Each structure stands twice: as structure tokens, then as C-alpha cells.
Amino acid sequence: MLSKKTKYGLKALTFLASQPNREPIQIAEVAKHENISQKFLESILLTLRRNGFLGSKKGKGGGYYLIKDPSEIQMTSVMRVLEGPIAMVPCVSLNFYEKCDDCPDEGICSVNKLMLKVRDANLEVYRNTTLADLITQ
Amino acid sequence: MLSKKTKYGLKALTFLASQPNREPIQIAEVAKHENISQKFLESILLTLRRNGFLGSKKGKGGGYYLIKDPSEIQMTSVMRVLEGPIAMVPCVSLNFYEKCDDCPDEGICSVNKLMLKVRDANLEVYRNTTLADLITQ
DNA sequence: GTTATTCCTATTAAATCTATAGGGTAATAA
DNA sequence: TTATTACCCTATAGATTTAATAGGAATAAC
Numbered sequence: 431m432l433s434k435k436t437k438y439g440l441k442a443l444t445f446l447a448s449q450p451n452r453e454p455i456q457i458a459e460v461a462k463h464e465n466i467s468q469k470f471l472e473s474i475l476l477t478l479r480r481n482g483f484l485g486s487k488k489g490k491g492g493g494y495y496l497i498k499d500p501s502e503i504q505m506t507s508v509m510r511v512l513e514g515p516i517a518m519v520p521c522v523s524l525n526f527y528e529k530c531d532d533c534p535d536e537g538i539c540s541v542n543k544l545m546l547k548v549r550d551a552n553l554e555v556y557r558n559t560t561l562a563d564l565i566t567q
Numbered sequence: 568m569l570s571k572k573t574k575y576g577l578k579a580l581t582f583l584a585s586q587p588n589r590e591p592i593q594i595a596e597v598a599k600h601e602n603i604s605q606k607f608l609e610s611i612l613l614t615l616r617r618n619g620f621l622g623s624k625k626g627k628g629g630g631y632y633l634i635k636d637p638s639e640i641q642m643t644s645v646m647r648v649l650e651g652p653i654a655m656v657p658c659v660s661l662n663f664y665e666k667c668d669d670c671p672d673e674g675i676c677s678v679n680k681l682m683l684k685v686r687d688a689n690l691e692v693y694r695n696t697t698l699a700d701l702i703t704q
Numbered sequence: 705g706t707t708a709t710t711c712c713t714a715t716t717a718a719a720t721c722t723a724t725a726g727g728g729t730a731a732t733a734a
Numbered sequence: 735t736t737a738t739t740a741c742c743c744t745a746t747a748g749a750t751t752t753a754a755t756a757g758g759a760a761t762a763a764c
Contacts, residue, residue, distance in 0.1 A: 432655040434753065437678050444677035456709070465669040470754055476711070488710045489762025505681060518569040532602040540581035540701035541574050544642060547696065551688040559684065564677035571722065593740070607723055613742070626731030627739045 436512040438466045439474045440564070443483065443508065447500040448565050454486070454493030474512070481511045500562035509556055516556065517549045524549075573649040575603045576611045577701070580620065580645065584637040584698050591623070591630030611649070618648045637699035646693055653693065654686045661686075 441464045446455060457475060461468040475494050478484045485497040496503075509516055510525060520528035521536050522545045529536070536542045578601045583592060594612060598605040612631050615621045622634040633640075646653055647662065657665035658673050659682045666673070673679045 538703040
């Protein structure tokens with residue numbers, strides 16, 4: 431299952447990307463427009479800012495805004511920041527590799543074999559989809 | 568993340584599929600060979616039997632065995648039984664469709680748009696992979 | 705200085721996953 | 735028939751993760 435964090439984060443990014451300009455938009459406005467708990471969204475937007483997707487401005491007239499062109503934001507990076515590893519098991523993860531402690535040999539592991547295919551298929555989708563592709567005209 | 572239930576279930580299926588014949592194999596033997604808690608595995612094998620993947624024989628000399636040819640067992644059905652829906656959100660699920668309560672219109676939802684692609688990519692993998700493909704010769 | 709807004713930490717509530725406990729039931733061999 | 739073996743089933747506890755809330759600190763505009 432996709433976590434609500436990722437779901438909300440994607441919706442927020444899309445909303446910001448669909449703005450006519452890059453003026454700061456308040457958290458409250460995003461939350462209202464996308465039906466998201468404002469406090470929860472607050473922490474999500476913070477994560478997105480810390481990871482280089484958003485800029486922010488404090489005080490009156492402040493808010494969040496995209497700092498890249500939507501067509502330059504790949505879903506691979508968005509998913510990794512919000513949802514975590516793209517691989518379903520650590521032993522096939524490119525960025526978060528870990529050996530399974532219960533598995534003596536990855537080379538003959540059926541789970542490894544299947545999840546490698548799944549990872550590649552997902553990567554293919556995420557690499558070829560940018561934020562710009564998700565905006566409905 | 569892939570649940571341990573699915574992971575263990577896949578390993579058990581592969582182990583049973585790699586047996587030279589279809590004689591019953593005891594739970595204890597599967598558990599030992601695959602480093603799985605026997606009690607946990609017990610419930611997983613039960614699920615697999617109820618869903619038509621395995622047969623079982625009680626009493627002395629009993630155990631579990633495959634009742635289909637490994638090449639006829641698609642990963643789509645295995646994953647649905649063990650892991651649940653293949654889709655990451657209910658609004659793009661083929662077998663478990665549900666409308667998102669926070670989303671007014673799926674047609675213009677960026678999450679829906681992205682997860683549709685992901686679902687299709689995963690289905691493609693699962694449909695084209697059978698248990699036979701996971702056995703290492 | 706007042707107001708509006710983001711920023712940050714900690715905590716709680718709920719849900720899910722993993723595993724264990726403990727026995728019940730059926731089949732088989734002798 | 736008796737003992738044994740092994741599957742069958744339910745309940746529950748512990749651990750982890752997720753989702754959301756609370757409360758205030760810092761910053762900027764006016």
C-alpha cells in the first residue's frame with residue numbers, strides 16, 4: 431500500500447506545479463484544496479523542502495513553492511524521499527542495499543529473483559515519469 | 568516492503584516445486600530448510616492450501632505438496648493471496664477496487680495517474696512469471 | 705511590536721505485522 | 735485398537751510502522 435504521506439506529498443507537489451507562477455502558497459491553502467490534515471501536510475512539505483524539491487518563505491505572504499521545473503522532477507527521487515526504497519526487499523535495492531539475514535545465498539533465492547524483476551519494472555515507470563506528466567491540463 | 572508472510576510463502580512454494588516428486592513434505596522440513604519459524608509457516612501453508620496451491624496429507628508420512636505444475640502458477644495469483652492487492656491504491660485495483668474518500672475526481676488525480684502505470688508494470692511482471700521461472704536449476 | 709506564517713520536537717493513537725501459545729482433529733502404522 | 739504423527743484452528747501478545755496531534759519557537763512583513 432502507498433502511504434498517506436506519499437499520497438499527500440504527490441498531491442501537494444502536483445498542486446504547486448500547476449500554479450501559474452512560483453509565488454509561495456500557504457500550507458493551509460494546499461491542505462484545504464487537497465483535503466489533507468494541515469499539521470500532517472506541514473511535516474510532509476518540510477521533508478520535501480529539506481530534500482530539495484521545495485523552497486519556503488516564512489512570515490506574512492510566506493508559503494511553499496517549487497524550485498525546479500516539473501519536467502525535471504523524476505518520480506524515482508520523489509518516491510525515494512516520501513515512500514522509501516523502491517525495491518520491495520533490501521537485497522535488491524540499489525540505494526538501500528542490505529543482505530537478508532535469513533537468506534544464505536541471494537543467487538539462488540526465488541524471492542530475490544522475482545523482486546529484481548519487479549524493481550526494474552517500477553524503476554522504468556518512475557524514471558520515465560516526471561511531475562509534469564502528472565498534471566492534468 | 569514485502570511482508571515476511573509473502574516472502575516465506577514464496578520460498579516454501581519454490582522449495583516444494585523443486586522437489587523431484589510430489590510426495591508430501593513435512594512443515595518442519597520446509598521450515599528448517601528455509602529458516603522460517605515453524606508455527607508461522609504453518610499458517611502460511613494453510614492459506615496456500617485453502618487457495619488451491621497446495622494439497623496436504625495428515626498422519627505419519629504426511630505433509631504438504633504442490634497440486635499444480637509450477638509453470639501453471641502465475642505470480643499474480645500468488646501475490647494476491649499472500650500479499651493482497653497488487654495495486655498500491657484501491658482506486659486503481661482490478662480485483663479490489665474502492666473509491667478514495669478524500670479524492671473528488673479520479674480522472675484528474677495525479678496519484679491515480681501514476682499508480683495506474685505502476686500497477687500495469689507490476690501486472691506485466693507477475694503475469695509473465697510463474698513458479699517454474701523462480702526455481703534455480 | 706504585532707501579526708501571520710513556517711519550522712521543529714515530542715508524543716499519542718491506531719493499525720498492521722510477526723510470532724507464539726496451546727490445544728483440537730484427522731489420518732496412518734503397527 | 736492404540737499410539738503416533740502431523741495437520742488444523744483460534745486467540746493473543748509484542749513489535750513496528752503509520753497517521754495524526756499538540757505546543758511552541760523562529761522568522762518576516764507591515
